Amino acid sequence: MAITAEQTLAFVRDFSDSMADQKDYLTGLDSDIGDGDHGINMNRGMKAVMAKLDGAAPADISAIYKTVAMTLISTVGGASGPLYGTLFLQLGNATQGKAELSANDWAAALTTAVHGVEARGKAVPQDKTMIDALEPAIAALQTAVDEGADLETALARAETAAETGMKATIPLVARKGRASYLGERSAGHQDPGATSSWLLMKAAHRAFGNTAEQESAN
Amino acid sequence: MKKLINDPEAVVREELEGIEAAHGDRVRVSYDPYYIVRKDAPVQGKTAIISGGGSGHEPMHGGFVGVGMLDGACPGEVFTSPTPDQMSACTQAVSGGKGVLHIVKNYTGDVLNFEMAADLARGDGIEVEAVVIDDDVAVKDSLYTAGRRGVGATVLAEKICGAAAESGASLSQVAELCRKVNANARSMGMALTSCTVPAAGKPTFELGEDEMEIGIGIHGEPGRERRKLAPANEIVELLTKPIVKDLPFAQGDKVLAFVNGMGGTPLIELYVVYNALNKYLHGRGITIERNLIGPYITSLEMAGCSITLLKLDDETRRLWDAPVNTPGLRWGA
Numbered sequence: 001m002a003i004t005a006e007q008t009l010a011f012v013r014d015f016s017d018s019m020a021d022q023k024d025y026l027t028g029l030d031s032d033i034g035d036g037d038h039g040i041n042m043n044r045g046m047k048a049v050m051a052k053l054d055g056a057a058p059a060d061i062s063a064i065y066k067t068v069a070m071t072l073i074s075t076v077g078g079a080s081g082p083l084y085g086t087l088f089l090q091l092g093n094a095t096q097g098k099a100e101l102s103a104n105d106w107a108a109a110l111t112t113a114v115h116g117v118e119a120r121g122k123a124v125p126q127d128k129t130m131i132d133a134l135e136p137a138i139a140a141l142q143t144a145v146d147e148g149a150d151l152e153t154a155l156a157r158a159e160t161a162a163e164t165g166m167k168a169t170i171p172l173v174a175r176k177g178r179a180s181y182l183g184e185r186s187a188g189h190q191d192p193g194a195t196s197s198w199l200l201m202k203a204a205h206r207a208f209g210n211t212a213e214q215e216s217a218n
Numbered sequence: 219m220k221k222l223i224n225d226p227e228a229v230v231r232e233e234l235e236g237i238e239a240a241h242g243d244r245v246r247v248s249y250d251p252y253y254i255v256r257k258d259a260p261v262q263g264k265t266a267i268i269s270g271g272g273s274g275h276e277p278m279h280g281g282f283v284g285v286g287m288l289d290g291a292c293p294g295e296v297f298t299s300p301t302p303d304q305m306s307a308c309t310q311a312v313s314g315g316k317g318v319l320h321i322v323k324n325y326t327g328d329v330l331n332f333e334m335a336a337d338l339a340r341g342d343g344i345e346v347e348a349v350v351i352d353d354d355v356a357v358k359d360s361l362y363t364a365g366r367r368g369v370g371a372t373v374l375a376e377k378i379c380g381a382a383a384e385s386g387a388s389l390s391q392v393a394e395l396c397r398k399v400n401a402n403a404r405s406m407g408m409a410l411t412s413c414t415v416p417a418a419g420k421p422t423f424e425l426g427e428d429e430m431e432i433g434i435g436i437h438g439e440p441g442r443e444r445r446k447l448a449p450a451n452e453i454v455e456l457l458t459k460p461i462v463k464d465l466p467f468a469q470g471d472k473v474l475a476f477v478n479g480m481g482g483t484p485l486i487e488l489y490v491v492y493n494a495l496n497k498y499l500h501g502r503g504i505t506i507e508r509n510l511i512g513p514y515i516t517s518l519e520m521a522g523c524s525i526t527l528l529k530l531d532d533e534t535r536r537l538w539d540a541p542v543n544t545p546g547l548r549w550g551a
Contacts, residue, residue, distance in 0.1 A: 027418055031418070031422045031423065032423075033439075034439060035297045035415075035422060035435075035437035035438055035439045036297075036415055036418050036422040036438065037295070037296070037297055037298050037415060037417075037418070040295075040415075040417045040418065041295070041298055044295070073301060073302060073303075073334070074251070074301045074302070074303045075301065076298075076301070077272075077294045077295055077298035077299045077300060077301050077327065077331065078294075078298045078299050078326075078327035079299070079325075079326040079327040079330055080327075081299070081301055081327070081330075081331065082302075082327075082330035082331055082333075082334055083330070120330065121326070121330070174363075175363060175364075176326065176363075176364050177326045177364050178325065178326070178364070178435070178437070178439055180357075180363035180364045181356070181357045181363065181364070181367065181433075181435060181439065181441075181442070182439075182441075182442070183358075183363075183442060185442075
């Protein structure tokens with residue numbers, strides 16, 4: 001069971017569809033504790049990503065991620081642009097030269113990528129950011145892989161961990177980003193960045209997991 | 219929410235086309251990527267200054283491009299930081315061989331995008347310095363927040379630094395001056411209403427008929443505290459007391475008082491506010507030597523105001539008075 005370039009494209013497409021479907025929901029979350037543009041910005045960025053990828057020649061895994069990165073950086077704006085841009089840029093760097101990824105490769109690449117986001121944005125867990133969904137996801141992913149679990153199991157655990165982390169942002173008082181200006185008033189609201197990150201892990205599960213394998217085998 | 223727009227997705231582009239049509243005698247507009255520069259850019263041998271930020275704060279920053287203020291400005295989508303490719307291209311377009319100052323408002327998005335842009339510019343061999351403006355006293359500057367926001371002092375810094383650059387100051391001198399302005403200015407804002415981002419279609423937050431929001435930023439985000447609406451005199455005290463306490467401004471200080479309209483508040487009210495501010499400061503032995511009253515750093519149609527006080531010295535007073543010719547601010551030229 002390995003992750004192919006084709007599945008990588010499907011992953012990006014799934015995330016793009018997700019950003020379109022959930023645009024208003026994400027914008028609503030961002031209105032509560034931000035300036036109401038997270039859904040709008042992510043949707044715009046991912047639409048631009050798909051336009052670029054669909055118009056281009058087939059590429060390898062690393063090239064796909066780098067195209068996502070550069071497109072997001074130049075179209076999303078705000079904090080999400082540089083942060084998601086860094087995530088995908090690091091994924092691109094970590095998968096350089098690989099035709100396929102094993103579960104271990106994916107865990108290692110995503111871990112490097114999340115650490116890159118932390119270095120850029122300087123967030124730590126409990127700051128009420130995307131990191132609160134992504135840190136649990138990479139921990140679950142790596143643990144599953146270390147225990148010898150198969151890819152489907154590892155992806156499922158990562159998605160669940162991201163969901164739990166996302167929901168755990170609700171009571172937190174924000175210490176980063178626009179939400180931090182609200183102080184205590186940011187508590188009681190789910191973080192929009194953690195939400196889009198959970199949707200990212202969901203997309204990875206759908207694209208790289210058993211359902212995808214079954215579909216490509218049919 | 220009724221707006222005077224066409225397609226909500228095309229607002230920024232159409233605005234830029236309007237700016238080019240109206241002010242093409244003073245500015246040039248780039249559409250790919252978006253930025254505005256003074257018509258004679260790059261001005262050889264002069265330190266250049268650029269800034270940028272989300273659209274929706276007009277006239278800041280694009281309206282401040284011209285002689286004596288900004289060399290260039292990068293507009294992002296509404297309330298969204300511009301992207302590194304914009305600042306990188308704009309920096310190149312204004313670079314006259316003496317380096318470029320980036321004036322950056324302290325919002326996570328602005329800071330991150332400008333950081334990446336500065337890396338790109340340095341990679342192109344252009345000397346770049348960045349100064350972050352963080353004058354808002356509404357947010358506690360602590361380890362537990364993203365830091366204080368950059369608000370009204372941004373306009374003052376752009377004018378004062380622009381004058382210094384125009385008169386031949388070096389990059390390091392202009393950067394030092396920018397830090398001085400930031401260090402001597404404090405601001406606080408309030409809102410009577412929220413505002414509606416065109417693409418979102420509804421207000422960012424709801425405020426009751428008898429409520430006001432104290433300690434707002436400039437992006438339609440909720441502030442620190444919601445209170446019952448009070449008369450202007452009381453509002454001025456609510457905003458000014460923490461400003462004065464924070465620097466602190468002391469008896470005998472000479473200041474520039476900037477009463478800014480958030481976009482939806484009419485001048486008649488801004489003058490009522492200024493009157494109250496003048497009396498409040500006079501009562502504390504603080505002299506207003508210069509003033510700026512009007513909508514200069516706005517938040518779309520938000521009703522409300524912000525107050526910025528800048529402690530003046532001979533240098534900053536002289537540079538404030540220096541000629542400026544931009545669509546948003548013009549005197550002496």
